[in-house]
Amino acid sequence: MDKIAVWGFRWAPSFAQGLVRDLRVRWALHEAGLPYETRLIGVEERTSAAHRERHPFGMVPVFEADGRQLIESGAIVYAVAKRSAALMPEDEAGRDQTLAWMFAALNTVDVPVQDLFDIDVLHSQETWAQLRRPHVVKAVEARLGELAGALGERDYLLGRFTAADILMVTVLRFIRHTDLVEALPTLAAYVSRCEARPAFRDALSEQMAEYALNTPAAA
Amino acid sequence: MDKIAVWGFRWAPSFAQGLVRDLRVRWALHEAGLPYETRLIGVEERTSAAHRERHPFGMVPVFEADGRQLIESGAIVYAVAKRSAALMPEDEAGRDQTLAWMFAALNTVDVPVQDLFDIDVLHSQETWAQLRRPHVVKAVEARLGELAGALGERDYLLGRFTAADILMVTVLRFIRHTDLVEALPTLAAYVSRCEARPAFRDALSEQMAEYALNTPAAA
Numbered sequence: 001m002d003k004i005a006v007w008g009f010r011w012a013p014s015f016a017q018g019l020v021r022d023l024r025v026r027w028a029l030h031e032a033g034l035p036y037e038t039r040l041i042g043v044e045e046r047t048s049a050a051h052r053e054r055h056p057f058g059m060v061p062v063f064e065a066d067g068r069q070l071i072e073s074g075a076i077v078y079a080v081a082k083r084s085a086a087l088m089p090e091d092e093a094g095r096d097q098t099l100a101w102m103f104a105a106l107n108t109v110d111v112p113v114q115d116l117f118d119i120d121v122l123h124s125q126e127t128w129a130q131l132r133r134p135h136v137v138k139a140v141e142a143r144l145g146e147l148a149g150a151l152g153e154r155d156y157l158l159g160r161f162t163a164a165d166i167l168m169v170t171v172l173r174f175i176r177h178t179d180l181v182e183a184l185p186t187l188a189a190y191v192s193r194c195e196a197r198p199a200f201r202d203a204l205s206e207q208m209a210e211y212a213l214n215t216p217a218a219a
Numbered sequence: 220m221d222k223i224a225v226w227g228f229r230w231a232p233s234f235a236q237g238l239v240r241d242l243r244v245r246w247a248l249h250e251a252g253l254p255y256e257t258r259l260i261g262v263e264e265r266t267s268a269a270h271r272e273r274h275p276f277g278m279v280p281v282f283e284a285d286g287r288q289l290i291e292s293g294a295i296v297y298a299v300a301k302r303s304a305a306l307m308p309e310d311e312a313g314r315d316q317t318l319a320w321m322f323a324a325l326n327t328v329d330v331p332v333q334d335l336f337d338i339d340v341l342h343s344q345e346t347w348a349q350l351r352r353p354h355v356v357k358a359v360e361a362r363l364g365e366l367a368g369a370l371g372e373r374d375y376l377l378g379r380f381t382a383a384d385i386l387m388v389t390v391l392r393f394i395r396h397t398d399l400v401e402a403l404p405t406l407a408a409y410v411s412r413c414e415a416r417p418a419f420r421d422a423l424s425e426q427m428a429e430y431a432l433n434t435p436a437a438a
Contacts, residue, residue, distance in 0.1 A: 068312055072327070075321070096298050103291035127346075132347040146276045146277070150275035
């Protein structure tokens with residue numbers, strides 16, 4: 001891969017810092033040892049014609065390598081993983097299992113996790129959110145319990161570190177404001193283990209440094 | 220691929236018939252012309268030790284080919300698509316784009332769609348659901364508008380039919396009880412075009428025939 005670029009936001013409010021999804025792509029690229037440059041847009045540019053051209057849903061990340069653009073953090077991380085044994089086994093069966101856990105992260109786990117994030121972070125003062133919260137907490141607890149069961153005593157979802165861990169951990173970060181992960185010691189240890197990886201720390205500190213540099217005067 | 224098996228439910232209540240996710244895998248296998256057998260479990264077996272062994276989240280589908288099992292409909296459909304030019308271009312760039320739209324279906328589109336399904340189908344009588352509904356309808360409308368914009372005048376998401384269309388259409392079926400898709404003529408025509416494919420119709424009628432055969436006396 002040559003000339004890699006990753007689109008992210010110039011700045012994000014504190015509730016979103018550390019959660020914006022270009023972090024997943026940066027982390028994968030650091031694990032793979034692939035250099036890249038960032039292209040930062042303002043949140044208000046999301047729906048601009050120029051950005052819609054890159055991303056029909058007006059989101060980040062967008063990824064560019066070898067002149068070709070790609071959307072969706074799951075697909076981007078998989079495209080990077082195909083090019084690095086650091087992110088995925090090279091045999092077909094290992095790749096299938098990695099992708100299974102990538103979809104588990106972005107659908108089976110993310111659907112209830114995003115519900116709880118919506119309730120607690122975006123709408124906590126609303127009546128519907130207060131009425132709905134107990135049910136959603138139970139749904140997240142059930143899902144996390146199943147995830148902890150699947151992880152068992154392994155260090156990573158597939159035993160060795162893979163791209164699936166990048167997606168699972170960055171999904172679980174959306175409920176960092178709760179103690180639901182901490183309630184499951186093996187799952188909490190798994191998240192800590194992943195977040196202690198130099199590639200994660202480098203990716204996060206890079207993203208945070210850009211936000212710091214671009215903090216609006218009013219924020 | 221040899222000796223393919225797909226796990227589904229023996230029977231589903233009417234609100235879920237036509238939505239259970241093994242439909243995606245059956246559809247892909249029909250498009251690819253790959254024969255398979257089904258292994259049907261009762262909904263009450265989902266959390267049994269035997270099924271947990273196959274699927275840590277107690278869901279269907281589970282897929283087995285060449286003695287190896289795989290979970291997550293997105294990953295299963297991709298594994299089938301890797302083995303059939305009917306489901307995905309064979310070049311790397313085409314595969315990356317197919318996977319991007321598969322993740323768009325199962326995360327970007329499915330997250331708000333599942334919210335609306337929860338509200339309308341599972342919790343319509345609850346106060347929180349009635350309070351929350353207008354906001355979720357707007358979120359789904361926005362997402363569908365962006366999807367229709369991305370589709371443009373093309374017959375399928377990537378121009379030609381791919382595995383991504385299987386996931387997108389089966390996600391959109393979760394809001395079949397609304398007129399939100401019909402409100403966007405090009406999107407409605409796209410869904411109809413996909414659902415008119417013989418492989419979809421065969422997969423659906425097979426699944427429905429199994430449910431009919433296994434309808435409990437009390438239902």
